[in-house]
Amino acid sequence: MNDKPLYEALSAEDTARLLREIGPERSREMLQTMMLIRAFEERAQELFSLGRVHGTMHLSIGQEASAVGANFALTNHDYLLNTHRGHGHVLAWGSEVDLMMAEFLGREAGYCRGRGGSMHIADVSRNNLGANGIVGGGIPISVGVGLSIKSRKTDQVCLSVFGDGAANEGAFHESLNMASIWDLPIIYLCENNQYAMSMAVSHAFNIERISQRACAYNIVGVTIDGNDPLAVYQAVGEAKARAQAGNGPTLIEAITYRWKGHSKSDREAYRTRDEVKEWQQRDPIPHFARTLGLSQEEVAAMQAEVVSRIDAAVAFAEASPEPELSTILEGVYA
Amino acid sequence: MRELTYAEALREALRQKMVADERIFLIGEDIGVYGGAFAVTAGLFKEFGAERVIDTPISEAAIAGACIGAALTGMLPVGEIQFMDFVTLSMEQLVLQAAKIRFMFGGKATVPMVLRMPGGSGTGAAAQHSESLENWFVHVPGLKVVMPSSPYDAKGLLISAIEDENPVIFVEHKLLYRTKGHVPEEMYRVPLSQANVVREGRDLTVVATSIMVSRALEAAERLAQEGIELEIIDPRTLNPLDEKPIVESVIKTGKALVVHEAVKTGGFGGELVSRIVESEAFDYLDAPVRRLAGLDIPIPYNRNLEYHAVPQIENIVEEARKLHQGAY
Numbered sequence: 001m002n003d004k005p006l007y008e009a010l011s012a013e014d015t016a017r018l019l020r021e022i023g024p025e026r027s028r029e030m031l032q033t034m035m036l037i038r039a040f041e042e043r044a045q046e047l048f049s050l051g052r053v054h055g056t057m058h059l060s061i062g063q064e065a066s067a068v069g070a071n072f073a074l075t076n077h078d079y080l081l082n083t084h085r086g087h088g089h090v091l092a093w094g095s096e097v098d099l100m101m102a103e104f105l106g107r108e109a110g111y112c113r114g115r116g117g118s119m120h121i122a123d124v125s126r127n128n129l130g131a132n133g134i135v136g137g138g139i140p141i142s143v144g145v146g147l148s149i150k151s152r153k154t155d156q157v158c159l160s161v162f163g164d165g166a167a168n169e170g171a172f173h174e175s176l177n178m179a180s181i182w183d184l185p186i187i188y189l190c191e192n193n194q195y196a197m198s199m200a201v202s203h204a205f206n207i208e209r210i211s212q213r214a215c216a217y218n219i220v221g222v223t224i225d226g227n228d229p230l231a232v233y234q235a236v237g238e239a240k241a242r243a244q245a246g247n248g249p250t251l252i253e254a255i256t257y258r259w260k261g262h263s264k265s266d267r268e269a270y271r272t273r274d275e276v277k278e279w280q281q282r283d284p285i286p287h288f289a290r291t292l293g294l295s296q297e298e299v300a301a302m303q304a305e306v307v308s309r310i311d312a313a314v315a316f317a318e319a320s321p322e323p324e325l326s327t328i329l330e331g332v333y334a
Numbered sequence: 335m336r337e338l339t340y341a342e343a344l345r346e347a348l349r350q351k352m353v354a355d356e357r358i359f360l361i362g363e364d365i366g367v368y369g370g371a372f373a374v375t376a377g378l379f380k381e382f383g384a385e386r387v388i389d390t391p392i393s394e395a396a397i398a399g400a401c402i403g404a405a406l407t408g409m410l411p412v413g414e415i416q417f418m419d420f421v422t423l424s425m426e427q428l429v430l431q432a433a434k435i436r437f438m439f440g441g442k443a444t445v446p447m448v449l450r451m452p453g454g455s456g457t458g459a460a461a462q463h464s465e466s467l468e469n470w471f472v473h474v475p476g477l478k479v480v481m482p483s484s485p486y487d488a489k490g491l492l493i494s495a496i497e498d499e500n501p502v503i504f505v506e507h508k509l510l511y512r513t514k515g516h517v518p519e520e521m522y523r524v525p526l527s528q529a530n531v532v533r534e535g536r537d538l539t540v541v542a543t544s545i546m547v548s549r550a551l552e553a554a555e556r557l558a559q560e561g562i563e564l565e566i567i568d569p570r571t572l573n574p575l576d577e578k579p580i581v582e583s584v585i586k587t588g589k590a591l592v593v594h595e596a597v598k599t600g601g602f603g604g605e606l607v608s609r610i611v612e613s614e615a616f617d618y619l620d621a622p623v624r625r626l627a628g629l630d631i632p633i634p635y636n637r638n639l640e641y642h643a644v645p646q647i648e649n650i651v652e653e654a655r656k657l658h659q660g661a662y
Contacts, residue, residue, distance in 0.1 A: 079407065113440030122439040129406055130439055134430050140399020141431060147400055148407040151359065151385065158403075171426070174393035178400070181391070331441030332475050333574070334499035 006209055006255055007223045010231050015291060018230045022072075027292055028302070030072050030229050034064040034285050035306045037088040040097065043310050044087070044104060044118070048264065054106055057118040058085040062227075062259035065284035066191050067092040069232025070159060070254075073240060076126045079145050079158040081138035083191070084119045085258070086131035089161055095123040101313035102320045109320035115331065127156075135196070136162055136169035139188070143175050146184025146249070157185045157243045159236070165196025167210050176249065180217035185243035187236055188251045191226060193258040198270040211253040219249050226254025227284040230291070257282075338517040340510045343485040344374050344450075347492035348412065350521045352382055355410060358496060361388040361400055362414030362450075371416045372452055372511050394420050398427035398449065402501075405447040406435070410496060418453035418505065419465040432501040433476030447502070448495045454507040454545060454595055455644055461632035464640075466596035468543075471503045472573045472605065478502045478526060479572040483547035485515035487570060490524030498526055507545045529576040531583070535563030538658050539583040541606050542566060542593040546645060550593055553650035562658050572602055577609050584615035589657055590623045595644045598627035622662050626653045 010018070019027055041059045048057065060067065067088030071080070082089045090100055095111070103110025104118050111121050122130030129145070132138040142160035149156045166172055167190055179186050190210050194201050207213070214221020220242065225231045232254055239250035257279035261268050268276075289299050338346065352358050360375060360382075366389040369376030379387040390397055394415060401411040415421045421428070432445050455464035471479045478500050482488040488506070495502040532547055533554055542550040547568045554564040565583050569575055584590045590610055592603040603625040610616070610623050628644045656662065 081403075111440065112438060112442070115440050116438045120438045122443065124406075124439060124443045129403075130435065130443070132431075134426060137426065137431055140396045140427050141403035141406070142399075143396050144400040144403020144405065144409075144411065145407050146403070147359075147361075147388070148404040148409045151404075151409060171395045171399070174391075174396035175399065177391060178393060178396050331437045333478070334436060334444045334446075 007225055009225055010228060010234070014234070015230055018234055022233070026072070030068050031285070031288050031292060032302050032306060033068050033092050034229065034288065035303055036097065036309065037064045037067060037091050038285060039306045039310045040091060040100070041087055043314065047105070047314070053104065055117050056263045056265070058263050059260040060085045060088045060258070062279065062283070063191060063193055063256045064088050065229040065288065066189070066226040066232050066254040066256050069229035070161070070189055070236045073233045073236035074157065074159055078127060078156050080128045081142050081145065081158065081160045082128065082131040083138070083161050083163055084131060084133050085163065086121065086161070087118070090121050090123065090128060090131070093123070093126065093128050095126060095128060097309055097313045098316040102317040105317045106322065107317055107320035108323045109317070113331070114323045136166035136171045138162065139166065139175040140171050142186050143178045143184065146179055146186045147182070149185050150182070155244050157187055157240050159187045159189060161189045161191065163196065164190060164192040164194070164201050164204070164210060165199065166190070167213065168204055176217045176219070176251065179249040180219050183246055183248035186249040187239040187243065188249055189236065190251065190253045191256055192253050193256050195258065195262070195270065197262045200270065209253060211251055214251040219251060221251040221253070223253040223255060226256035227282055227287070229284065229288055335516050336519060337514045338485050340485045340488050340506070340513050341372060341374050343489040343517045344492055344506065345376065345378065346517070347489040348375065349378060349381070351493060351496050352378070352386060354521070357408065357410040358412060359386045359388060359409065360412050360414065361390060361397060363390055363392055363416045365389060365414050370414060372508065374511070375414070394423035395427055398424035398432065401447040401449060402427060402432050402435070402445055405445045406443060411447045412496060413447065413449045415449060415451035417463050418451040418467055419462050421451055421467065428471070428477065428501070428503070429474050433474045437476060444499045445501045446499045448492070448504050449501070450504045450506060452506045452508045454509060455633040455640055456509045458635060458637065458640065460635040464633035466594070466628065468503070468505050468572060469596060469600060469602045472602055476501070478574065479505065480526060480570065481505045481544045481572060482570065483510070483544050483568050485513065485517045487524050487530070489517050490522050491526070491570060493521060494523045494526050497523070505544065509545055513548070524570065527571045527574045527576050529579045530568045530570055531565065531579055532568050533564060533566040535565040535587070537563045537587055538565065538589040538591060538654055539580070539587045540564050540566045540591045540593060540650070540654065541580055542568060543572065543602065544595065546593040546595060549645065549647045550650055552647045553654060556651050557654060560655070562655065564654060575609065577613070580606070580610065581613040581615045584610050585618045588618050588620040590619070591626060591654055591657055592623065593626045593645055593650060595628050597630050598625055599630050601627050603627050621657055621660065624653060624657055624662065626650060
């Protein structure tokens, strides 16, 4: 980590104001969604080690605050373009954990009828336009969503989520430039979790903050604490207002950390255990529980509820049939 | 009979559809005031304005992505890639996004977009502005690939492509833009995945795409004077392919020649030959199925070299004659 802070943490006053704005019920819901994401992914990992999962997965454990803060600032009327490390955003968007788990286990009842898996969960009926297996693959698509919103003259916005690695793809540049010249209502959320697979941000960029790239497009760029859901909520809310006022896209860099390896094949030779432990001290979940002033009992009750939802989701998924082989050709063409 | 050029026919299709459906917009490089590098969109900017005829920076990946995102959210985009060669810069979006989204999302999303692009050589533009890359897209399930060979088909196929719910790669040919042909004024459709028997003949089946259709027709006229009658079939849509008329024709003639401009190795001709020999037509073949295609080289600049890099009328005449006479 840098000596100089990359962002300014929210002040106590801002935190209090945001909590008032969001209200106690919804802020608890934010915390519980963070817990749900954590529980979903921990269970996903467990199912994987039990050999009940066919493919790989990309866990966002440690990054839950970013997904929750961003999605709670939006509604299902808006659009989401998600990353391969996207379980958190799907859950925070309000999609069904049962259908997600069924997809994760490759079942017909899953969001993508078992054709997509962990990396491609979409819930198109709720304007979740899907997670993406290609780094930066969703960013050019955001331009079209933005154009569509502008053309249909609605007040929607598009949240385009990607990681630090995607900011070095050419598609990032082409798309942010287009979004800027046409003032498209897009919120670019770069979740900087410090590594593009094994490539450290400090080696992959010659700038301090990825958000500095915003100046190349003459758009607003901010770097925030991605482990504080309120900071993310505030930044995304401001970006939404900016977009709806016709002032175009915003680039938000949320500083966070991926606790787990890139995927199941990662032996994590590129970082130290101490570094991981240091970030684990900054676990966004207990931190936000403290911010909300919840008692241990309250948190435990919320956790129990989350675990029972995950249990039910696994039961639902495992009871769902696998896709029929006779349907293998379906869905290629409309 | 009303005649239009191929470019005018395409423009008329775009115009008529844009008048009829507000969800349609055009997006690409220099398609606005400039009217497109080959003037296909000339005048449309003036008629429909900057919001529906969108000039972009030189960003082919983002053009493709813009089409996908708009298509996913209720619009009907028609993108233009200035030269087919430049679609190499859009490949990720087309191959991994546009083509896969529907299947990958369990059939719950549609991507109704068209991406137009001119392919082909003959303009002296050399290796990076003359490619015929259609078979790259044929190899990708989820994409449809259309190649009109006449002004009539250009209009009717483009209207069908815009109305189709799938991503359609619409490959035009630079040398065809100025060719004239009959084009009715009304909005008509040439269905996708419907091959066209362009000329009937008893002796030999020629399956040709894009500009090779008119070259094959000219070759057929010359061979007719020698008493050799070619049957010419234009698949029009390369994928999904309407293979039945091709198989039926080969059953009738017993001989088949496949002609395209793209380089032979890995070209669409290989697929056509396979479809023929895998079908019941195999038992009726009197000779090997032959391919006449571009040489396995980049398109050269020099006029004479360029001319000889791809099949010309005389090559088709010669090859068809040899095949007819039992040279193989």
